[in-house]
């Protein structure tokens with residue numbers, strides 16, 4: 001049974017690869033994939049990266065259509081920055097629970113409570129929440145962005161783990177944290193990391209700042225997916241325990257053939273990221289669905305919060 005099924009699976013995969021390649025040409029489309037996507041998606045992607053790298057790539061793309069293999073807030077970001085292009089999200093249910101833990105109404109109330117505070121908003125948020133914020137940040141530049149703010153009081157939304165990490169690195173500012181978290185990164189426990197360290201004593205542990213505080217305390221390096229990829233390339237260590245979503249293993253293995261990577265738990269999977277399959281991607285390009293748009297009144301303000309972040313980072317170069 002297995003032999004027959006594997007054969008069938010392989011043939012079906014090849015069929016989908018051909019179909020996607022044809023549709024890409026026909027539609028003048030580019031495929032962007034987040035590092036947490038399934039391997040089969042990362043294999044066909046034109047550009048892979050974290051949400052920030054993909055947003056920048058989207059603005060540079062010359063194609064008419066962007067098939068965004070990720071979650072809704074990322075496709076929204078690409079749509080907002082590229083009003084002249086068609087942005088497709090292959091699975092409309094692919095949302096981000098963290099981004100959904102904050103609403104514009106609740107943020108407005110918080111701003112009323114602290115009128116003197118500036119709002120720093122992690123890119124993992126909706127366009128509407130970005131529009132209501134003063135500046136954006138990513139997991140790799142959050143510390144620098146908060147440091148660069150002239151205000152002493154900062155409302156940091158929506159990830160409390162990243163917020164707490166920033167607070168530790170910028171002690172002279174008062175950070176008011178939102179009670180949001182990434183359901184995937186919160187799953188990793190200290191016990192699981194300690195067990196993995198015992199199993200692989202020579203391995204370095206690398207963690208994403210969306211992880212719990214006690215997990216971050218065990219890390220040799222804390223950083224974004226882009227940061228982890230860079231760190232591993234430059235490290236002389238040969239083995240690593242990876243404290244982020246398991247999709248990153250694909251790129252890590254591609255970039256570092258001689259090194260070994262271990263997941264501290266099999267449960268480190270973002271269900272939303274894994275919704276996109278080759279079949280859904282092919283259907284998306286064929287039927288031009290689901291087109292993601294952001295109302296211009298929101299996009300205008302949200303673009304400002306993003307460009308402020310880019311300006312701060314550029315000024316530091």
Ligand code: SF4
Pocket residue numbers: 036071095096097098099124182183184185245270271272273
């Ligand atoms: S990994 Fe976390 S932050 Fe990223 S999409 Fe999944 S739930 Fe959202």
